[in-house]
Amino acid sequence: MKKIVIGFSLIFLATSCDKEFTEVSPKGVIDAPSLATKEGVDLLLIGAYSMLDQQRTNITNDYYSTGDKFWYDIMSDDAHKGGDNGDLAPLFQLANHNYETNNPFIFDEWKGLYAGVNRANGVIAQAALVEGVDLTPQIAEARFLRAHFNFNLTRSWRNVPYIAPEDLNDPNKPNEGPLWPQIEEDFQFAIANLPPTQSQSGRANQWSAKAYLGKVYLYERKYAEAATLLQDVINNGPYALLKEFTDNFGEAGEAKSESVFAIQFQNDGGQSFNGNRSFLKPLAGGPLGTCCGFYQPTQDLVNAYQTDGAGLPLLDTYNQTDVKNDQGLPSFQADGVTPTPFTVHAGPLDPRLDFTVGRRDIDWNGFGRFVGAAWNRVQANGGPYATKKFQYTAKDIAAQRGKFGQFERPGIHYQIIRYADVLLMAAEALVESNGSLPTALNYVNQVRSRAKNSTYVATLPGINPTNYQIELYPNFPDVDFARKAVRMERRLELATEGHRWFDLSRYGADYYVTTINTFFKNEARTIKGLENLVSPAMPKHVVLPIPLSAIDLSNNVLKQNPEWQ
Template sequence: MKKKVIYSTILAGLLLWGCSEDFTEKAATGALSDEALQNALGVDLKLTAAYSAMDGERINRQGEGVAAGGDNWWSDVVSDDAHRGSTDGDNTALFQVETLDWQTGNNWFLGRWSAIFGGVNRCNAVLDLISQIPDGDFTQQAGEALFLRAYYNFELQKFYGNVPFLSVENLVNQEFNQPNPGPIWAQIEADLTEAIGMLGSDVVVGRANSWVAKAYLGKALLYQGKYAAALTQLNDVINNGPYSLNAEFVDNFNFAGENGPESLFAIQFSADTGRSFNGNGAGTLNYPGGGPLGTCCGFYQPTQDLVNAYQTSGGLPLLDTYADTDVASDYGINSADPFTPHAGPLDPRLDYTVSRRGIDYNGFGLNPGKEWIRATFQDISGPYLPKKNVYQADEVDANRGTGGWGSDWSGINYNILRYADVLLMAAEAAVETNDLGTALNYVNQVRNRAKNMTYVQTVDGTGDAANYEIEPYGSFANQTEARKAVRFERRLELGMEGHRLFDLRRWGIAMETINTYIQNEGEDLYLSGYDSKFSTYQAKHDLYPIPVNAIDQSGGVLTQNPGY
């Protein structure tokens, strides 16, 4: 699965069956008849197509293509983790997403909606095909299709809230205009539960197994507040599954560590020599706007608020006061002018997540600051660059692919679900069931990995690049403190991985957190009128709007989310 197989290309290259005097009875050029697909090869082809839809590229879709990918980076820019980046005038539609000016016709909302439903339809096509084959055992393949359908529907659920559920019968009968009366959690749970009973437990790169399905069922239960049931599923994966933390945090984001023990489920990207479309097309905008990489386009920049969260005292995060003081930044300072880096203690995961001036940038040398930032000082993007999505200097040949207009299509896998996430979800469920000892154990496993990993080194390879200080928690005094610590740890561990907005929403604190962040960020960046560019986060923003294009195409069967 590492080399993505483009479904239509495979089909076009296969021998076409059928011979008739009447040319109208022949299969169309580049396609196979239904009968020709009713075998193991046909099932594998359609299942491969269902997997390939995860990146949003190899699928017919509407709306903004960059929004279609499975890493959900553009939802981070709604949260307190990331700015949209680039300049205020570049890509107005995404500027409107970031500043909470949400129009139902915005192509970013349509792009993700369209891509996800394409994935759902491909899963249904697999299940329908299997039902037509009288011989052979396709239990594993059906389990994978059910899992993938649950995954896609989970994405729809967390983005849009009130969504239709499309079944195999809807596909067969072409009844695509289904109503969206509310959440579809029951169908997601049912698919995952059935998939668990059908999937094998062996780890196969790029494929779902029963452990992945159990972890996802735990995640679905957690999102619904079914904490005891979620903990049961997640504990099973932790205690009995084949996964563990990588020794090095950075190995979750490089070629050397791909598909390692921490990776449960990942989009399998690859970067071929020369022009390649097997890489992360949805992330093509998210590279420095200058510097030695010669990349484009300066989008997806971490916030000052996220950087401040990595401050420590006695090795522990400042849970209540992190925003009171700022990590020193070079915002407003040109690269040729002197700058004194922050000297206070920091969690070392900061410099694997965020690139800041004076720290090595993935082996490409010291980040010089403004020279690598596309925006002017008057824009709202800030002084930082992302790191987790960018290849390492010594892995350029393996991980850098190119597309049209010279864009980068990184070959770095995106971990949809990694073991640290499973530990922290289980810790959260343990807190809510008042099992504070289990929560402490799981959080400290994540923190101890950060403590014992190799810290970011200076450019000559000697010594720590900053004043790194991190320790595990000694205890949790009560449930309130434990809840705060677990939620904060998710941000530190999973920052810039597309999770933050959805965490804030399900915790019911998105409105308070994001409105406070907007006010503070402008003050931190010394930007007069910064917050005036933003609308106020309201209750309606806890769900994205149903794209008006989809409502129109449904003939009014779909209904809009409240507030739009």
């Protein structure tokens, strides 16, 4: 076992570590006696936390494996790939639902998550070798992290192998089903053995473990158990909504009351190995103007922010009329300076649209008016919009910007779970378990109230004002209405945060297929020729295929998911 742990330590010591308590830069080689101490286990634990970003090497950018789940959104109705269609073509295949079992994004995601499992197992294995010291808290943190990685494996692939610490010598295990029992057990151990709070931000605690286990129960459709646990977090935990919606996606909200568990990226200067190295979202022009202009919000998502005369979402009809866009309209007139005239959409809109999506003539994160096509890499492919969440803002770019060559490596934290998500998960659990609809209504309205009372995106001089109109639901008349309202609220609140594909998948194959195929049809109004690029969504698309390379490397011990055989 010592030999295994030493090898494991060399892997983690080749990488830098994350912010706050992980803010160290270990160098060199640590021998077995040094690891067989509390300090050695703590170092290994830092290495396990550092795998939250799923980056296995410091040699290059690994766009394929990403802790922020951005490319999963591209498989949903929330985001286009953007850029040239041939640039990262495997990502384009994922967006268009014509990917196969050999897609490199899928294989690298698999490898990144299992690298995290291995690091967590390394902590647990090494802790067992240390005598005379109670390392239960460290083991609890490692089991929390292992549960996180196994949860992401299970919700992506369903049938995955379970790798225990004793399997480090022989990790070639069959994939016999979802890992829900093991995930539950790890989070329950974390709840029982972690403190309610940690002195160092970024570390898992008892409340983040409860919130995460509640999320697991939701995926398992154990709605009553989810409701009980999530309401405990709401009623007794330390979390609260931030006053300003946008603070969740910049420096002002890092390690604050709404952050339940996050990847704590850091701008550490130089090559910025502690930044988000899978980050391909920056504008292709304008205030950043580097690489790569990917991850563009869809017209479908923008349309979802339309409201009715009462300030409520158009649950069934939002796609009947498009929010006005500037697709195909040049940014500037012939002189290259004078903006091409454009009038923004006049209908009522949820203000979260302009917290989430960059659109023509509305301020983009404090850098001034979004000018349209000149800031889109290839508007014809990705549409007229740009993402805004987890992007630099003018007020904190100096502190958060990290670069390596042409690539951005920002230090902006990525929120894996934030308190608004907890409220909406609790609302969903109540609705689906025939629980209290008034309580579910209250949770949804807390989220909507914060959006209503946040400081709206400023209207710029000479631009027609946007008609923001958002109000609270007066009631949930029945379960069917409540279900629609909760699902829509999740989309509006959590858009472009890496949740949408997973939500569509867990709602069921029929829901997924209908939603994605309707999206393809409607989106072709904006992206001309889209219907010729996409393949119809099918029930198999609610689960990823086991990577062909993983099956080959296992000598066929791993078996392909039935949907993909």
